[in-house]
Amino acid sequence: MPIAPARPRRRPLLAACLALTAVALLAAPPAAPAAAPAPQEPPPRAEPDPAANGDAAPEATADDVFFDTLAVNVVNVDVVVTDRQGKPVHDLTKDDFELLEDGRPVEITNFYAVRDRRSAPAVARLPLPDREIETLPPGGSPAAEEVPADQRLHLIVYVDNLFLRPFSRNAANREVARFLHLNTRPGDQVMVVSFERSFRVRQPFTSDVRLAQRALEEMETSNAFGQQQLAERRAVVERIETARSIGEAQTHADFFAKSLHNDAEHSVKALKELVGSLGGLPGKKALLYVSEGVPMAAGEELFALVDARHGQQASSQLMANRYGLRRQFRELVARANSNRVTFYALDAAGGGAHSSLSAEYGRSDKSYVEVAFVEDANRQEPLMALAEGTGGRAILNTNNFAGGLAEVAADLDTYYSLGYTPPNPGDGRYHRVEVKVKRRGLTTRYRQGYRDKTLESRMEDGTLAALLYGASINPLGIEVRLGRAVAVDRGTYRVPVEVRIPLGRIALLPQGDQHHGRLRVALAVLDGDGETSAPAQHPFAVSVPSAEIGRALDSFYTYAAELLMRGGNHQVAIGVNDELGGESAFVRQMVRVGD
DSSP states (O other), rough: OOOOOOOSSSSSSSHHHHOEEEEEEEEOOOSTTSSOOOTTTTOOOEEOOTSTTTTOOOBBBOOOOOOOOOOOOEEEEEEEOOTTSSSOOOOOOOOEEEEEETEEEEEEEEEEEEHHHHHHHOOOOBBTTTTTOOOOOOTTTTOOOOOGGOOOEEEEEEEGGGGGOOHHHEEEEEHHHHHHHHHHOTTOEEEEEESSSSEEEEEEEEEOHHHHHHHHHHHHGGGOOOOHHHHHHHHHHHHHHOOOOOHHHHHHHHHHHHHHHHHHHHHHHHHHHHHHHHOOSSEEEEEEEESOOSSTTHHHHHHHHHHTTOOOOSSTTHHHGGGGGGGHHHHHHHHHHTTEEEEEEEETTOOSSSOOOHHHHHSSHHHHHHHHHHHHHHHHHHHHHHHHHHEEEEEEESHHHHHHHHHHHHHHEEEEEEOOOOOTOOOEEEEEEEEEETTTTTTTOOEEEOOOOOOHHHHHHHHHHHHOOOOBBBOOOOEEEOOOOOEEETTTEEEEEEEEGGGGGGEEEETTTTTEEEEEEEEEEEEETTTTTEEEEEEEEEEEEGGHHHHHEEEEEEEEEEEEESSSEEEEEEEETTTTTOOOOEEEEEEOOOO
16 A cells, blocks of 8 residues: 655655654664563574464574675666667667676676567556547456566656746646656556655555546646746846945845755755665666756856856856755765666756846846856756766756657666676675677666665665555565554553564574574554654574474564554554575555554
């Protein structure tokens, strides 16, 4: 079940992803749940499988035994390859590619070629002008194409109302709705979000594209603040024109730049937190960012105007450097690359100088024209940086949004996924990636690097993805049981949790007269207000007498803990990692606490 849209909050961030709240924390420190008792306590036992003849299962203890963990983290690099005419190339094989990390060749162990997704069956869509509705076949939705989980598409449409005018936003959204209409395929997941000084999930991930289209349509009546920014900027330009000194003109420009910089910082922060929350989501992730551009240096064109009108040579430009956002955008690109998120940026301003100083005020003298170029470059630079840095595209300087979106569709329809095991898994460092194609005359686009996350980071990402987006993956076959809530005080409750882990699904290695394994459990809770606890993790060892290993493989190891919650509806996500076998499982359950 997808998460409900988060309520607007004072903080301009996705509170449901990152905010720590006392209403959903582990009741005890994660190092001391019932699954890892102190030495003087009786060891936990593996529960017998009811189908195992009813015999008692051998005892499994959480001894402090250490082994090297098995790192099976595979890095996937999605590569778009085009010919000299810019058309997708369909016929490449694994042998046509060379992959390098930090300048050193690495072996391509996984190769997946996506060739023309448009050949997949269509899904039901809302009718659009000049096109008949495509209906579902008898019996419901068509079966999704057999696509590996790590290649399924998650598409996020992000509408930045803070940097959009209503008319531009609505025109762009209609073309995006058409894009979804024509290009969504079975198995794709689409989410629609917006930002207007607070983050809002307008449609959680869904395979029903009609819901995403409806969310875009309903946005047409909502606020967009680009027009307000334009009016404020116009007033500042007039004050600069009538200023009696360069100092007075700089003061006017500085006041506007400070306010704009604050808005831009909040916008970038919300993007970073959304991108961060997508880290544990499996598959290919594309983020279609709709805006009229975010200034790389807030107010830069106004400081340029001050210098131009008062005969200075870039003295005011030094003041603009205080409001730069290059570092924040570099961090956003790095986070997107680490989480396999590709940016597609759509400049809803369209073609022409929509708000340049020369066009806006009917002035064509040289200083206004030059400043207009500064303004356009300033707002478009971040869009290009996001797209180019993550292997995507930027749709700029055109009113033909459909044509630009068709190129985005071509990227999603035909690409190559190159997978490899990193040489130094889990080192937490950022690594450069380079892809070479052995055929001449071809152009490639791909993410330029990634951060090789630690096991703790990957467990946190996976648990949050299960919690927020319902991304349940359960190769270990774990079972979760939530017990009866017990009132504690003033509307708070203790809720027992049991995680049953089949011993036959985890790696148990012999050492002496015992077989040992090593597990890690992570828990997180999302409450009814959209607040989440930070995932609490606990690694521990499991030991089974070697003489009893045969019967043990038909039993469960039970990890027990307690959660402290307030009354209401909660989502509980549990992650389990088999550190020796390299497998992870993530599941989510809903619980109603109290009356």
